Amino acid sequence: MSRVAWDSHLSDVAKNLRPSPIRELLKLTKKPGMISFAGGNPDPAIFPVAEFSEATRILSERGREVLQYGPTEGFEPLKQFLSRWMAPRMGRATAPEEMLITSGSQQGMDLLCSVLVNPGDSILVEDPTYPGALHTMRNRGARFVTVPCDAEGMRVDLLPGILDRAAAEGHRVKFVYAIVNFQNPSGATLSAPRRKALLELAKERDLILFEDDPYGHLRYDGVSDPTIFSQDDEGRVVYACSFSKILAPGSRVAWMVGDPELIRRMVMMKQGNDLCTSVVAQALVYEYCNLGHLEGFLPKILKHYSVKRDGMAEAFRKHLPAEAEYHIPAGGFFFWMRLPGVDTKELFLKAVDRGVAFVTGPSFFANGGGEDCLRLCFSFAQPEELEEGAVRLAEAIRDLKS
Amino acid sequence: MSRVAWDSHLSDVAKNLRPSPIRELLKLTKKPGMISFAGGNPDPAIFPVAEFSEATRILSERGREVLQYGPTEGFEPLKQFLSRWMAPRMGRATAPEEMLITSGSQQGMDLLCSVLVNPGDSILVEDPTYPGALHTMRNRGARFVTVPCDAEGMRVDLLPGILDRAAAEGHRVKFVYAIVNFQNPSGATLSAPRRKALLELAKERDLILFEDDPYGHLRYDGVSDPTIFSQDDEGRVVYACSFSKILAPGSRVAWMVGDPELIRRMVMMKQGNDLCTSVVAQALVYEYCNLGHLEGFLPKILKHYSVKRDGMAEAFRKHLPAEAEYHIPAGGFFFWMRLPGVDTKELFLKAVDRGVAFVTGPSFFANGGGEDCLRLCFSFAQPEELEEGAVRLAEAIRDLKS
DSSP states (O other): OOOOOGGGTOOHHHHTOOOOHHHHHHHHTOSTTOEEOOSOOOOGGGOOHHHHHHTTHHHHHHHHHHTSOOOTTOOHHHHHHHHHHHHHHHTSOOOGGGEEEESHHHHHHHHHHHHHOOTTOEEEEEESOOHHHHHHHHHTTOEEEEEEEETTEEOGGGHHHHHHHHHHTTOOEEEEEEEOSSOTTTOOOOOHHHHHHHHHHHHHHTOOEEEEOTTTTOBOSSOOOOOSGGGOSSSOEEEEEESTTTTOGGGOOEEEEOOHHHHHHHHHHHHHHHSSSOHHHHHHHHHHHHTTHHHHHHHHHHHHHHHHHHHHHHHHHHHSOTTOEEOOOSBSSEEEEEOTTOOHHHHHHHHHHHTEEOEEGGGGOTTSOOTTEEEEEOSSSOHHHHHHHHHHHHHHHHHHHO | OOOOOGGGTOOHHHHTOOOOHHHHHHHHTOSTTOEEOOSOOOOGGGOOHHHHHHTTHHHHHHHHHHTSOOOTTOOHHHHHHHHHHHHHHHTSOOOGGGEEEESHHHHHHHHHHHHHOOTTOEEEEEESOOHHHHHHHHHTTOEEEEEEEETTEEOGGGHHHHHHHHHHTTOOEEEEEEEOSSOTTTOOOOOHHHHHHHHHHHHHHTOOEEEEOTTTTOBOSSOOOOOSGGGOSSSOEEEEEESTTTTOGGGOOEEEEOOHHHHHHHHHHHHHHHSSSOHHHHHHHHHHHHTTHHHHHHHHHHHHHHHHHHHHHHHHHHHSOTTOEEOOOSBSSEEEEEOTTOOHHHHHHHHHHHTEEOEEGGGGOTTSOOTTEEEEEOSSSOHHHHHHHHHHHHHHHHHHHO
C-alpha cells in the first residue's frame, strides 16, 4: 500500500505553508502552574454566559428563518443594529450595501486580500503587527512592505519615502493595513494628526486603507479619536470590527464597512468561501444586542480589563529592571516591551522554566526584526497572577544575564 | 469628491467575478403566488426547531469554553461524535487528524482548492454539476475539464480519453470532483462498479478524488453503495458531508475527512480564513446530536421528502408531455429533465409568467451546454404545490410551442 506523495499535488501556497510560530511556542506553555501572558484571548471568567443564553430564545421564535440559508451579506436585523450602534464611530449610519457580516475579522481580511491582491503583490503593514494578519496575507501570496511604529502608532511621516523605495524595488502595494486602536502587539493608538495625514497620503497616492479596529471599544482612559473611515469621502477606507473582544470570539461574528463597489465583490467572493456566516451565530449575537446586553456588558469589561491593565503596570514597575522599555496602553489587551540586548527567544525558554509565558517579538515582524521585543497580554491571566508573573519574568531576565 | 476607481485596484479574480446567474434568475421568482422548484433549500416546515432549541443548554453548561476561540480543527466532542456516527459509511472510525470541521461544505471545497490548485490549474467536474462548486473553483482561478454523466453518474469509462486529451491541451488536472449520491442537479448516484473503476483509475494516474456527499443520508429507496473513501487505502479520496441537508443549513457546520497530510494543510489555510468555525454553532449541533435528535430526525425527513419526491413524480407523469426525459431520483432534492428542442431559458420566462420557477440547464455546465435541460427541486415546495406546479410547467411548454 503506497500513500499519496502530496508534494507533487500541492499548490504553491500550500507548499510554502509554515505552522504558526506562535502556536508552536504556545504548546510549551500548557504546563500546570504556568502563568500565561502569551495568547491574546479574552477572559472567559467574564463571558456573559447567562445573557447570551437568554438570546437563544430567537431560535424558538424565528427558528425557520434562522436555521435556513441566509443572505451572504449577513443577517439583516444584525446589520441594522450595527449600522445604528456604530453610527457615532462611523460618522453616520452606514447603508446596508456598505456592510458585510463576516466569520470573524479574520475572514474579512482574507476576503479583502482575495479581491485586491494577486500572488506577488504587496501589502504595507506596521512593524510590528498582528501575526494572524500576516498568515492570512501570506496564504493569499502577498509580500510585505513595512513601516515602523512608535507610541503614536504608524510613522506616517516615513511612508512617502518607504512607498517610493518599495515601488523602485518592484513592489505593487495593494493596501495599507493599520490596527488603529491599542494595536496588537504594540498597544499604541494611531494619533489623530497621523490619521488625517495617512488619509491625505492615501488620496494623493491612490492607496486603499484597511482600518482594523477589534480593540476600539476597549478604551480604559481618555477619549476615542475619530475613525479614519469617518473622515473619508472617497470610499478608500475599509473598516473592520468584531464581536470577538466585546462579546465572544466563539461566535465568529464580525463586520466590515466599505465602499459598496468593494463590498459587492467581497460578497461574491464570500459566496464561494462559505455561502454565508452561520445564521445561528448571527441571530444569537443580534438578539443579545437587541436585549440590551451589549450596552450592559461593555462597562463591565472595561472595568475588568482596566483593573488587570493597572495590575500588570504596577507589577512591572515594582519588579522589572529599569532597562525594560514599555508604555502603559490606554486600552486593548497588550503591553509591548523592549529589553535592549536581550534575545527574547532565549528569554522565553528561561521564562517558561520559571513558569511564565509571553510571545517573542519576531512573530510580529513581517520581514524580520524584533529580537529584543516581547508581547505581554494582561486580558487572560487572573488578577492574582499578574504580580507573580512579573516576579517570574524578572527572575528569568536575571537568569539570562547570570 | 472623486470616488475610488476600483478597476485599477482589483485582483485578477475580482476583475472576472460574475454575479451568479442562478441568483439573478431567483430574483424573478420572488413574486407572490410563485411555485418554486428553483432554489435547492431544505423545507423550513420540518426544521427541528424545538429540538435544536433544547440543545442550547450547552451554552449555559459549557459557556466559557463555547464562547472562547476554539481549535481550528473543530470542536472536539463534535469530531468524536462524527467519527463514531459516520464509521459505517467511512468503513472505519476515522482518526481526529483525518477530520476538519468546516463552515459548510462550501468552505471545505474552497480550502481544498486553496491547497491543491494554482490559478490556471484545472479541475475535472461532472457535466452537469453544482454551480456553487464552480463558483468557488473559479474564485480560486481554476479552469475546467468536464465528463458527461448518465443515470449511473459520471461516465468513468470516458475518463481516460478525456484526461489524455486534456493533458495534450495543457490542462493540469488537480482533482476530480464527484457528487456521488443523488447528484445536484442530475439526481443520479454513481454506481458501485463505477466507484470502483474511478478509484482504480485514480490510483493508476495518481489523481486526487473529492467525494462530495451532502445528500448521502437522504436515500428514499434501496440501499447505499459503499463510499469511495471506504475503499481507498492510499489517502487519495477526500470526503465531505454536511449538516445543511440533514439538520439546518443556517448552522453552517460541515466536515471533511481525508489524508492527515492534506487535512493538516487545510487546517493551516483555515487558520488564515476564519481561525475556526463558529464554536457556538458547532456546540449547538453537537449537543443536538448528543441528545439523540439527529437519529430521531432522519426518519422524519426521509418520509417528508420521499412523499414530496413521489408527489412530483406523479404530477410529472400526469401532466408533462411525453417528450420530457427524466429519471425518478432515489434520494436527494432534485429532478433533472431534458426537453429536446426546447430552449429552457425561453421556457423559464414563460414559466415565471405562469407562476412556476426552476433553474435553467446552462448554470450547471462548466464549459457550456445544457440549453435544453432544467433542474426541478421538490424539497422546498409544499405538497399541494407539486401538482399545480407541474400543470403550470406543462402550460409553459405549450405556450412556447404555440
